[in-house]
Amino acid sequence: MSARYPAARPRRLRRTPALRRLVAETRPRPEELILPMFVKEGIDEPQPVESMPGVVQHTRDSLRAAALDAVEAGVGGLMLFGIPAHKDERGSAADDPGGVVQQALRDLSAELGDDDTVLMADLCLDEYTSHGHCGLLTLSGDVDNDATLERYADIAVAQADAGVQVVAPSGMMDGQVGAIRAALDHAGYTDVAILAYAAKYASAFYGPFREAAEGAPQFGDRSGYQQDPANATEALREAELDIGEGADMVMVKPGLAYLDIIARIADTATVPVSAYQVSGEYAMVEAAARQGWVDRERAVLESLVSYRRAGARQILTYWAAEAARLLR
Template identity: 50%
Template structure:
């Protein structure tokens, strides 16, 4: 007799046949509160400029960014992640514009806090957008990053963000000792309430290409493989995680997301801190390109990719699809 003619004692399909059954038994759910929306900031007014390699994502002047925040709040999004994009003439060898009290991130933070006090403001703490060489810190005479001096500047940057009202400082430069340096500086200045989201596990990935267009942050020479992680390594991530936890971070991140979901699961199983992941620019643009070519359904593929991150163990997801995904979930 064929299997179809037999009475099946065990049939997983019985729990899939009805939409209400599927909804009731779904193990992982996405909500708009899971999403963090990245925002690229530029000087000026009324600016919403295209990023060619990231169709649908824009650079915003602060007044335009406030409109974006209003939309995020209305859709139930929890937080924004701010990046400053400054003119070439304002960059220098140490990225000093990043700790200017009248800098882009600082001004935007004050405006967002005043207009939308319930929205969490996270500031990326790095220097590649602010240095004339495009590397994530001070360089020595040999062209290598000087981590000790970079840490001192990172303290200046973090303090400037905290004084502007940032809720969370997110160091992304993979500088050894960065969490300790920031925590000590914040606490000494009376900002113990400011959290640290560490880019603890950040790989030297090919998927960052469109971001470097968006933030004008491509290195002028060399690459960042001397301080970002090798994509072939897994155990190294555990060491990075343990060090940042010992140094006092409040949350940890895996970046990129989709090629490293095994690491998201690893971190989720190894620590009790919130684990975040970043669906980076290349992941965003791949889905856009495939959908525009008619090869994928954008809504279904985006939501499936985000659900995979949640299923792997992500407590929150940084994604350029935050607004779209929140609308689709409604």
Template identity: 50%
Template sequence: MDTLKKTSQQAISAAYPAMRPRRLRRTETLRRMVREIILTPDDFIYPLFVRPGKDIRKPIASMPGQYQFSVDTLVTEIKDAASLGIPAVVLFGIPDEKDACGHDNSNPNGIVPTAIRAIKDAVPEMIVISDMCFCEYTNHGHCGIINTPGDTHYTPNLPEGYLLNDATLDILGEASVVHAQAGADIIAPSGMIDGMVGAIRGALDVNGFDHISIMSYAAKYASGFYGPFRDAAESPPQFGDRSQYQMDPANKREALKEIALDVAEGADMLMVKPAMPYLDILAAMRAEYDLPTAAYQVSGEYAMLHAAAANGWLDLPRCALESLTSIKRAGADMILTYFAKDAVRWLNG
């Protein structure tokens, strides 16, 4: 009897075989009961591209299942998204005309303010996020005003082709107010311009829009995963690249510095972009700050999953949902994803 009791105690105190985690993986129902991360429609923000015209639903070749919409077809798409329970969209505009300062972004009758008003008339409960950058609106494809000889903003002591930080802050504030007047719920500055959150917060507040939130692209990297987006938004830089203002992919401590600055300037929500290559940054941000966090599963992440699936190399629904789960597990409260509609349908079975 004593020998049996001793053996039993040794078994109970040992990690194996007393502890068998596989017991909780035995059936689908058990796995569902103990699942730590659960995706729901409320997790998703749907990025959409809007352009002038009527009855346009132009396929984006590098992003299967994604389109450039005119305002009328955009409203139809958003009604469909709302019927699936998706709570928010983020808009990217493709104007008729581009210029050196991206004036269409600050035009009350520009493409995005026009789209915002149409969405709010048709689906008032949909949260509309305005991506606040100038790359889609400028003829040079950069995210603000470029130092150019002969231009009124030209600064001789700065290199030609350099993005002028403080001049760009002025137009960011101006455009943000215009988009807020049109009905945007959230302004999302994405250019990694120093002081962008403070400038936008100040412009919104002084114009009576202190209730409008700012979702900052607080850590946006100069990534190779943006390629299909530049096709979708028709916004490739006409010279150089965006590494002079977007972050070096090798840097983590710098990201935490950038995030801290945006928090101090009044950001309401924080974003990491891209998502999967930077899950360590997302997790570090989530651990450090209590603000709501977002991550952008960018066009390249979306496109490469589609490309692999088209070649029969992986199961698209399974791998897309796995990647979205990894983003939420790393700390994202919200995920900007082109899979938004498909993901809801896959989750609903």
């Protein structure tokens, strides 16, 4: 062979869609996708979220319908976020047996079988407190870590009473997993799993979510308890601590700007690693697609492949139901 021609031709395996499918290294699957869903108390019809086209705040009835649709599409899990009619400094609705998430969990538990999908609930206080922070406040306005742990423990038991299969503490309080695990075990819920937001960064990509969940802080921000985007080693420590306290899965949030963090945690974690494709990522793709600047469908699937390639075993995404159908 003449030296002017290449001996190796990797393009051979890229020639046709069938060849590319045959040798693809990474394939997200529908059952690895988790759909975040918002349910709001006191509304009569679903309320569109302006900054997230296609996403709504559900009524209990519309939540049931959307959940059944997602299950039919093949998604692996549903993650519930609640928006109560009344908020106070303690976030009392978060563990109220008649609270919006507890009612929704009972609805879906009755509607869906354990084999259909995994029923999850966010466990935090920001959607429920009048001040919008993830915990109880001291007189000086700081979040009281240890007092907040007691609230988280009560919320976990209330969600378990309502039929949750996985609780997902997202407040980034020190010791939250251990406190929740102890409370669940003491209440007899040893089979309820914990998906810990182990590395949740103080990110600029959460804006649309705060509209959807109506949980923006009324003063300050959450950088005092969420991680600094500059830090990577800290995320490894947080994941290790959560696993040591009993986390069954750990999560990185956001995802796309933190693929390196996903990869580093996945390399060492002894439990499944999840990632959250957050509202800002969703909103950017949707906005660009509406302008014709990106191919929406390709961008959605490419982003999911990047998460999976980095090592995420489960992906929370607002495109879960649509992507599940595309992947099938």
